[in-house]
Amino acid sequence: MLAYVNAVISGILIGLAYAIAALGLNLIWGVMKVINLSHGAFIAFGMFAAYMSVKLLGVSVYTSLIPIFVAGLIVGIVAFFVSLYRVLNAPELTTLLSTYSLSLILIGLGTFFFTTNPRAIDTHLGSITLGYSSISYSRIIVGLISLFLAGTLYLFLFKTSLGKAIRAVSQNPTAAKLYGINTTLVLSISFGIGVAFASVSGALIASLFPFTILSGGVYELKSFVICVLGGLGSPAGAILGGLILGLLENLLSLKMPVDYMPFIEFSILVIILLIKPNGILGRR
Amino acid sequence: MQKGYTLFWLLPALIALVIYPIVTNNVMLRETVFLILLSITLSISLNIILGFTGYVSFGHIVYYGIGAYFAFYLMYAYKVSLIVSIVLGGLVSAAIAFVLGQAVLSLRGAIFAIATIGVNEAVKSLINNISILGGAMGLYFDFSIYDNYGGALKAIWLSYYLMGTLTILSVIAAYYIKKSKFGLGLFSIREDQDASAVLGIKTKLYKSLAYATSAFFPAIAGGIFAFKAGNIEPSGAFNLVKSIEMIVMVMLGGYGSVAGSALGALFYEKIKSILLVMPYVKDLHLAVSGLILLIIVQFAPSGIVGFLTKYFKNLRKVLE
Numbered sequence: 058m059l060a061y062v063n064a065v066i067s068g069i070l071i072g073l074a075y076a077i078a079a080l081g082l083n084l085i086w087g088v089m090k091v092i093n094l095s096h097g098a099f100i101a102f103g104m105f106a107a108y109m110s111v112k113l114l115g116v117s118v119y120t121s122l123i124p125i126f127v128a129g130l131i132v133g134i135v136a137f138f139v140s141l142y143r144v145l146n147a148p149e150l151t152t153l154l155s156t157y158s159l160s161l162i163l164i165g166l167g168t169f170f171f172t173t174n175p176r177a178i179d180t181h182l183g184s185i186t187l188g189y190s191s192i193s194y195s196r197i198i199v200g201l202i203s204l205f206l207a208g209t210l211y212l213f214l215f216k217t218s219l220g221k222a223i224r225a226v227s228q229n230p231t232a233a234k235l236y237g238i239n240t241t242l243v244l245s246i247s248f249g250i251g252v253a254f255a256s257v258s259g260a261l262i263a264s265l266f267p268f269t270i271l272s273g274g275v276y277e278l279k280s281f282v283i284c285v286l287g288g289l290g291s292p293a294g295a296i297l298g299g300l301i302l303g304l305l306e307n308l309l310s311l312k313m314p315v316d317y318m319p320f321i322e323f324s325i326l327v328i329i330l331l332i333k334p335n336g337i338l339g340r341r
Numbered sequence: 342m343q344k345g346y347t348l349f350w351l352l353p354a355l356i357a358l359v360i361y362p363i364v365t366n367n368v369m370l371r372e373t374v375f376l377i378l379l380s381i382t383l384s385i386s387l388n389i390i391l392g393f394t395g396y397v398s399f400g401h402i403v404y405y406g407i408g409a410y411f412a413f414y415l416m417y418a419y420k421v422s423l424i425v426s427i428v429l430g431g432l433v434s435a436a437i438a439f440v441l442g443q444a445v446l447s448l449r450g451a452i453f454a455i456a457t458i459g460v461n462e463a464v465k466s467l468i469n470n471i472s473i474l475g476g477a478m479g480l481y482f483d484f485s486i487y488d489n490y491g492g493a494l495k496a497i498w499l500s501y502y503l504m505g506t507l508t509i510l511s512v513i514a515a516y517y518i519k520k521s522k523f524g525l526g527l528f529s530i531r532e533d534q535d536a537s538a539v540l541g542i543k544t545k546l547y548k549s550l551a552y553a554t555s556a557f558f559p560a561i562a563g564g565i566f567a568f569k570a571g572n573i574e575p576s577g578a579f580n581l582v583k584s585i586e587m588i589v590m591v592m593l594g595g596y597g598s599v600a601g602s603a604l605g606a607l608f609y610e611k612i613k614s615i616l617l618v619m620p621y622v623k624d625l626h627l628a629v630s631g632l633i634l635l636i637i638v639q640f641a642p643s644g645i646v647g648f649l650t651k652y653f654k655n656l657r658k659v660l661e
Contacts, residue, residue, distance in 0.1 A: 092451045143639050149451040150397045151638055154592060157585060158634035165628025278462060281455055289452070316470050316477075323463035330456045331444050 064307040066192055070200035072303020074261045077203045078276055079283035079295040080210060081254030087290035088227040088247040089145060091152045095136065095160035097277030099129065099252045102163060103259025104268045105171060111178050118178055118264040119198065125260050126253045133252025137245040145244070167270040177267035199261045206257065207296055210250075214292070223247050227290070282326045288336020297338060347600050347661040348516055355381075355512060355603070359505035373614070375501055375569075378508040380606035382562045384590035385511045385599065389555040391588065392597035393524060394548055395531030396446065399454040400461030401559065401587060406578035407464065408434040408560020409567040410474060416568065417480055423490065423499070427564035434560030435553040442549035449534075458581065465579035479574025500569040504562065511558040515599045518554065519661065527551050528597075589634055595646025600660045604645055 078100060085093045103125055110121035140155045182194035214220040225233040226243045234240050262268070262276060283302050287294025306318055329336070359378070362371040383405065390396050412430035415421040421429075445456050469477045490496040518524045526547045529537040538544045567573045586609065594605020612633065616626040641648055646660045 090451070092455060140635060140639075144642070147642065148395075149454065150391075150588075150592075150596075151642055153397060153399065153451065153454055154588065155635060155638040158631045158638060161631025161634065162628045163631075165625055165631055168627060169624050278458070281458070285455065314470070316466070319466035320463055320470065323459045323466065326459035327445070327456055327463060330448060330452060330459070334448065334452060 060311055061308070063192070064311055065304060067196055068304035068307035069300060070192070070196045070303070071265070071307065072300040073200045073203035073207070073296075074258055074265070074299075075276070075279055075283055075302055076296045076299025077206055077254055077261065078258035079280040079287070079299055080207065080292060081251040081258065082277075082280045083284050083287075083290060083292060083295045084210075084223075084247055084254070085251035086284065087292075088223055089141070089244050090149075091141060091145075091156065092149070093248075093251060094153055094157040094277075095140075095163065096251075096255050096280060097273030097275075098160040098163035098167075099133070099255035099273070100259035100262070100276045101167060101268075101270050101273030102132070103129065103256030104263035104272065105167065105270065106256065107260035107263045108176055108178055118180060118260060119202070122202065122257055122260055125256050129253030129256035130249040132256075133249035134245045136252060137248035141248065142241070142245075164270060164273070171270050173269050173271055175267050175269050178264050180264055195264055199265060202261060203258075206254070207292075210254075210292065219243075219246065279322070282322050284336075285326050285329050286336060288338050291336060291338055294336050294338045298336070345516075345520065345661045346659050348513070350659065351512060351516075351600055351603060352509065355509055359509070362501075371498075371501055373610075375504055377607060377610045378504045379562055379566060380586075380590060380610050381603050382504070382508045382511050382558050383587045384594065384602040384606040384609075385508075385515045386555045386558040387587045388591050388597065388599065388602040389515055389518060389527075390552050391555075391591055392602070393519060393527040393531065394551045396548070396552070397451070397454040397588075398457045398552075398555070399588070400457035400459070400581065400584055401555070402581065402584035403457070403461040403464050403579060404434045404438055404556035405559040405563040405583075406461075406468075406575075407437060407563075408556075409563030409573055409578050410468065411560075412564030413480060413567040413573045414474065416486065417482065420486070420489075423568055424503075427503070427561045427568070430564040431557045431561040434563075435557040438556030439549050439553040442552035443545070446545070446548045446552060461579055461581060461584065465575050468575045468579070475574070477575060479572055479577075482571040484571075497569055500565050503565050507558065507561055507565065512599060512603060514554070514558070515602075516661070518551075519599055523547065523550070531597075589630075589637075591644075592634075592642075593637060593644055595644030595648075595660075598644075598646040598660055601644055601646035608645070 082093055082096050085091055106125045106128065107118050107121050110116050110124070111118055136159055140159045141152060144151045144155055180195040184191045184193040185197070214224055222233070222238045222243050223246070225236070225238060226240055230240055259273065259276070279302060283295060283298035286301055287296070287298030302322070305321070309318065309321065358374060362374050387398065387401050390398050390401070408427070408430035411433050412426040415426040415429060416423065441460065445453060445460070448456050468474055474480065484493065487493040487496040490499055526537065526542045529540070529542060530544055530547060534544055563578065567578070590605040590609045591602050592605070593609055594603065595601030613630070616622050616629055622629055637644070650657050650660060
């Protein structure tokens, strides 16, 4: 019983961090109908940015999140103009390949500078004991920051004019343009936000688990599963999907070897795509 | 059927490429040509679903892996002969693609791409956990298996001949599919699926058949490659990077063109081999190939063939 309580709590906390990664992917898909295959590279970017700031600057992981978010935003906007601006209206193969080439460049540079050695960030925070179950503080902080970020994104999308413009463009780019919205600006900023979320989630995940420059790929695939679970393009769905995946990972690992997890995750991905392509929350 | 001249130069060129290492008896060259032939087979086959039908099969390497595992296991556990195993591997892989295609091909565009990545990763992690297939460590041949083929040396030459034959067969098959009524149906699905369904094309059957064909040749190639290597493991057989390399070859050569896919594979292998030996670039080859891909996608989305036929209209019949 105790094991289950533990698994549920840590599943929810990890799930929230996954949800943040998936939110980035989801926003980009929702606004410009592009699957960002460089998502994993930006997650890895966040991981290493956090690692470098802890090692070289000596700041805590949590402080480094703010500069990482800003850097992610800027890098994302630049990346948008480098890889997507020219090909936005091309068939999806083109956008898939062009974001993938971006990922190759980033991962190539990353492997060159950091090699593929595993690294880890130690947060030295200890753990809290509630009754008989113990949860590490770093997980709780990650969960809380993720909730805060998701809430902020919600407020941004629904309460600010730029957020409303983003939603307008995602609903109908042509009409949005006719109403005087600068669609290029909106698209580049939403790509920037997507990348910033990917990087921050990378930093958050890095504070919990060891990682290499190639780990981004694993979390990118997890983000796909989450987005598909919750419905591509739906922010609330991303959070729900993240929680489901987090819980599933933690609960199933009590019952079966961890190695089976990827198989279950990807089977879920394919099955959901086939029977409910709009996700659990999606309308038909 | 409209006449074209592509095969008149493409086949002799391929045969010359296959024969050259045999005549000169150059082992180094044979290895290089083997990889080129493998790449050509992969890109020609992928082009059938990607270029002809317009479905972005991002995880296409899964069929290569399935064929490789099936053939390897037959040879490893039941001592079935090479040719029978690879052909069976191809058929099984094509059958799986056909059945899976019934479902996945109803997805379109980027969603289909994600689903194929999912299929590849799911199969990879499943095989990672099956202990009779060696799990994550994979399987290794006992060297005595090569004795049936006259020793390891002869076996490697045999796998080379088989790869050459397979490449030539896949080129002929792809060309005749393109020129047939079936191919015309595929191209119309690519242009407008709903319209072609209205015009009486059995879109579901056509798509699934195209998918199965494009799974058949890579599966055999996988079997040959695994036989030659003498071992097989999941991360090599279901390597997503290889899958993307296949797409890059098709894009580099020219989407939808048989000659283009062959040329794309040739150029890609050439570029790769140059990058891998260049000082400085060697460590950065991933980043450099990313840069090259980015430039192709942004500035020459129709590839070599698209570029050539745009400026030399007469080349159209030669570069189909």
